[in-house]
Amino acid sequence: MVGIIEPLITVITPTHNRRETVLRAVESVLSQSMPRLEHIVVDDGSNDGTEAALARICDPRLIYVGAKWRGANAARNAGIERARAPVVTFLDSDDVYLPHRLERTLSWFDDNPVLQVLISSFVSLKGNRATNCVNRDVFLSPTMLERALVAQTIFIAGSAITARREALLGIGGYDSDITRMQDRELLLRLARRFGAQLSEDMDWTKYNSENSISGRRDGYVEAYANLMGKHPHIAHSYPHIPPYMISRQIIADILRGRIPEAFAGYMANRSSAALGYSLPELMHGYVHGRRWRRDLKRLGARPA
Numbered sequence: 001m002v003g004i005i006e007p008l009i010t011v012i013t014p015t016h017n018r019r020e021t022v023l024r025a026v027e028s029v030l031s032q033s034m035p036r037l038e039h040i041v042v043d044d045g046s047n048d049g050t051e052a053a054l055a056r057i058c059d060p061r062l063i064y065v066g067a068k069w070r071g072a073n074a075a076r077n078a079g080i081e082r083a084r085a086p087v088v089t090f091l092d093s094d095d096v097y098l099p100h101r102l103e104r105t106l107s108w109f110d111d112n113p114v115l116q117v118l119i120s121s122f123v124s125l126k127g128n129r130a131t132n133c134v135n136r137d138v139f140l141s142p143t144m145l146e147r148a149l150v151a152q153t154i155f156i157a158g159s160a161i162t163a164r165r166e167a168l169l170g171i172g173g174y175d176s177d178i179t180r181m182q183d184r185e186l187l188l189r190l191a192r193r194f195g196a197q198l199s200e201d202m203d204w205t206k207y208n209s210e211n212s213i214s215g216r217r218d219g220y221v222e223a224y225a226n227l228m229g230k231h232p233h234i235a236h237s238y239p240h241i242p243p244y245m246i247s248r249q250i251i252a253d254i255l256r257g258r259i260p261e262a263f264a265g266y267m268a269n270r271s272s273a274a275l276g277y278s279l280p281e282l283m284h285g286y287v288h289g290r291r292w293r294r295d296l297k298r299l300g301a302r303p304a
Contacts (some may be wrong), residue, residue: 007038007061008087010165011103014072014094016044018027019053021207022093029091030059034103037061038052040082041093042075044068050258071173080165080173087118089162094207097159100157101203105162108197117145117187117196118162121155126208133157133206146191149184150238151293152245158183159204175230180223188231220249220267225272242275244289246284 011029015022022041029039033280038061043050045068054064065082069075080088088108091097108118121134133155140148148154161183171189178185187196228234228242235242246269253262266288269275277285 005036007085008034008036009038009106009162010079010083010085010088011037011039011091011102012076012083012088013039013041013091013093014069014075014079015041015046015050016072017046017048017050017284019046019050022050024096025054025093026057026062028097029063029102030057030101031099032097032107033099033155034100035061036037037102038084039091040065040079042067042069042079044070044072044075044304058154067236071176071179073176073178077173077176078271080168083165086165087250088168091159091219092157092206095159096205096207098203098205104199104201104203108199109162109164111188111198115197116164116167116194116270119154119187119196120160120162120199120204121202122157122160122204122206123202124157124206124208132202134200134202137200139195139197141195142191142193145196146188147238147296149187149191150234150241150294152184153296154198155207155294156187161187161208163190164221177229180219181227185227185230189282199274208277209304213261218261218264220245221268221272221275224249225250225268226272228274235274238292240285240289240292243277243282243285244279244293247286248276249292251286 013022013025026039026041029037040063041054043064043066051064051066054062063082065078069078076090087106090103105118105120107116119135124131126135135154167190170193174186176184182204224245246265250262253265269277
């Protein structure tokens with residue numbers, strides 16, 4: 001039994017009705033090679049026995065917080081507020097850390113006291129297919145981090161993000177109004193103040209759940225419009241990228257024979273105050289945005 005000691009790192013897991021997968025996630029944290037940790041599981045109103053299942057785990061490093069938090073982002077923020085460690089990282093309830101995840105994460109921050117943000121690499125599992133999502137070891141300045149996030153030339157996901165607690169509190173944590181692309185939105189706000197270290201170490205596994213919001217093909221344009229509404233300077237600073245992202249999604253739907261979805265995406269774009277691109281603007285943006293994005297691949301990864 002590990003005694004109650006001051007943790008060096010806090011892991012935050014929001015969950016809702018994922019009893020079996022959250023137990024798997026917790027096991028991957030409590031079995032880490034670096035024991036000085038706390039794992040805060042914030043239960044967003046589960047009714048599937050999650051609380052009782054976690055209560056059977058006798059480890060003082062596991063902290064259960066139960067309530068109705070108005071979504072995963074509010075739950076994450078509740079965890080950040082309660083965190084005792086100076087470094088905070090995240091683990092979605094359907095993902096799993098590899099045994100060295102926290103030890104190697106802390107080594108980055110120990111070796112560089114001014115480092116505020118770390119983005120690691122991971123293996124993404126979807127059905128029987130595994131994809132290595134690898135970023136190169138490189139530090140991105142705030143400007144280059146923003147460019148990479150806007151162009152989507154680095155791999156990101158919630159469980160890949162680690163930051164100092166004060167940096168997260170300084171930007172107000174996650175935006176509870178964002179239900180999709182929330183990790184990109186968080187990093188865009190962090191990029192206004194800090195750069196980020198990318199790590200090529202694949203230290204966790206992403207399981208793409210059937211009910212994952214990010215895995216849904218419908219609603220992408222609406223979610224992207226919401227993101228642009230939060231960061232209107234993107235359309236001014238990178239004028240080709242928003243129309244490129246929208247046209248890329250529409251083209252992908254057309255190629256897959258999803259004509260109604262492609263039309264719905266186009267109309268969602270037209271009706272959005274943050275987007276509103278015409279067909280010629282989308283075509284122009286696709287050509288130039290694709291070229292600009294390709295030139296940024298060298299920053300850390302092939303385009304996601």
